[in-house]
Amino acid sequence: MRIEKKGNNVESKNAIEIRNLSKMYKLYNRPLDRLKDSLGLSRKKLYKEHYALKDVSFDIGEGECVGIIGTNGSGKSTILKIITGVLAPTTGTVTVNGRISALLELGAGFNPEYSGMENIFLNGTMLGFSEEEINARLDEILSFADIGDFIHQPVKTYSSGMFVRLAFAVAINIDPEILVVDEALSVGDVFFQAKCYHKFEEFKKQGKTILFVSHDLGSISKYCDRVILLNQGVMLDEGTPKAMVDMYKQLLVHQDPVKQAEGSETKKEDWKQGFLVNPNTLEYGEKQAEITDFVVMDSKSLQTNTIEKGSKFQIKMRIHFHESIQQPIMAFTFKNIQGTEITGTNTMYEGVNVEHTDAGDECVVVFEQKMDMQGGEYLLSFGCTGYRNGDFTVFHRLYDACNITVVSSKNTVGFYDMNSKVWIEE
Numbered sequence: 001m002r003i004e005k006k007g008n009n010v011e012s013k014n015a016i017e018i019r020n021l022s023k024m025y026k027l028y029n030r031p032l033d034r035l036k037d038s039l040g041l042s043r044k045k046l047y048k049e050h051y052a053l054k055d056v057s058f059d060i061g062e063g064e065c066v067g068i069i070g071t072n073g074s075g076k077s078t079i080l081k082i083i084t085g086v087l088a089p090t091t092g093t094v095t096v097n098g099r100i101s102a103l104l105e106l107g108a109g110f111n112p113e114y115s116g117m118e119n120i121f122l123n124g125t126m127l128g129f130s131e132e133e134i135n136a137r138l139d140e141i142l143s144f145a146d147i148g149d150f151i152h153q154p155v156k157t158y159s160s161g162m163f164v165r166l167a168f169a170v171a172i173n174i175d176p177e178i179l180v181v182d183e184a185l186s187v188g189d190v191f192f193q194a195k196c197y198h199k200f201e202e203f204k205k206q207g208k209t210i211l212f213v214s215h216d217l218g219s220i221s222k223y224c225d226r227v228i229l230l231n232q233g234v235m236l237d238e239g240t241p242k243a244m245v246d247m248y249k250q251l252l253v254h255q256d257p258v259k260q261a262e263g264s265e266t267k268k269e270d271w272k273q274g275f276l277v278n279p280n281t282l283e284y285g286e287k288q289a290e291i292t293d294f295v296v297m298d299s300k301s302l303q304t305n306t307i308e309k310g311s312k313f314q315i316k317m318r319i320h321f322h323e324s325i326q327q328p329i330m331a332f333t334f335k336n337i338q339g340t341e342i343t344g345t346n347t348m349y350e351g352v353n354v355e356h357t358d359a360g361d362e363c364v365v366v367f368e369q370k371m372d373m374q375g376g377e378y379l380l381s382f383g384c385t386g387y388r389n390g391d392f393t394v395f396h397r398l399y400d401a402c403n404i405t406v407v408s409s410k411n412t413v414g415f416y417d418m419n420s421k422v423w424i425e426e
């Protein structure tokens with residue numbers, strides 16, 4: 001994406017200047033209201049104003065690498081889209097000094113019917129390069145994409161990985177002065193990611209300006225000179241990566257709807273109210289034993305949907321037995337958002353046996369463990385099963401009952417962290 005260079009501003013040391021930027025969306029209750037409003041048929045205000053960004057101002061100096069972090073929906077992508085000209089602001093101004101390359105919607109300008117090679121030229125021309133200029137960069141693009149003879153096939157035949165590699169190779173090799181990246185480095189396989197980060201470091205060394213949005217706090221801490229923290233469209237603060245990442249973690253932990261006193265004892269019936277529960281939980285079972293409540297608590301015994309990697313936390317479930325049951329088994333599992341079961345356990349595996357319950361009994365099962373899953377989003381499910389007249393029976397299962405965000409400043413490869421201790425021996 002090429003943005004108009006604003007004069008040859010030799011004195012300015014800012015690559016990007018953002019002043020009082022706001023983006024407001026009109027939210028209508030009914031499509032008809034939108035139509036009425038656009039035709040000016042109503043004197044009443046038919047919409048609710050929703051600010052994706054509210055009066056945000058900051059500068060990005062030439063050669064700086066700046067990160068933007070914030071909770072989901074805090075306005076990070078909106079800012080990048082306005083800077084790159086994809087979206088118009090409601091009020092405020094953006095000044096960009098330099099050729100910008102945006103790794104936002106990778107491959108958005110690709111024509112699926114054209115071959116990879118034709119798309120390189122199409123894209124390069126759209127970015128304002130002559131055929132000679134594209135030719136001069138061709139080797140670099142082809143070797144970065146590394147998709148072999150597929151380069152001559154129509155891109156509609158590419159796997160999503162190949163598509164992203166080519167799009168990334170084009171975007172990163174057009175010699176941008178300012179690079180705007182939105183999570184794009186988390187695509188592709190791990191070797192390709194490593195190559196992208198290497199390129200990223202090269203850019204930094206060459207003194208190019210980088211604006212970088214990521215949920216990966218490890219990369220933010222590693223690469224950024226400065227970090228901007230957004231929350232619900234408002235710029236909360238800016239500062240060193242460490243200070244901002246710490247503030248962000250606090251923000252995540254305290255975003256729960258109910259304020260709780262530290263160490264306060266959770267009362268019966270209180271749990272689910274202070275905790276974000278999936279309204280579309282899939283439930284089944286014969287309910288001779290029923291999971292009546294559940295909660296996750298962090299290391300300070302506060303109810304939360306956010307756990308810091310490496311910290312201790314508890315999962316609690318309350319079971320009401322409507323019948324006399326022999327040796328019920330209580331369980332939990334974590335799935336990632338692609339639906340793969342990552343881990344889980346139950347009272348039987350852990351050697352905690354409830355021998356016998358009578359109708360009307362109630363118990364609370366507490367699972368305490370350390371969070372070793374990678375930073376990201378997960379879904380937590382609960383179950384109570386056992387044997388009834390000799391048959392295995394599902395008494396009650398709650399699938400995807402709540403989401404858990406794991407916040408991490410360091411991720412390793414794959415699903416979990418082996419907590420390696422690493423040293424170098426001479």
Ligand SMILES: Nc1ncnc2c1ncn2[C@@H]1O[C@H](COP(=O)(O)OP(=O)(O)OP(=O)(O)O)[C@@H](O)[C@H]1O
Pocket residue numbers: 025050051052070071072073074075076077078079
């Ligand atoms: N077209 C739209 N209409 C209405 N609201 C929108 C639209 N696009 C974005 N929003 C809202 O604007 C806010 C900011 O969205 P944005 O995508 O910039 O957040 P984000 O910080 O990038 O989130 P994430 O981390 O989940 O990608 C959100 O509340 C979102 O719901």
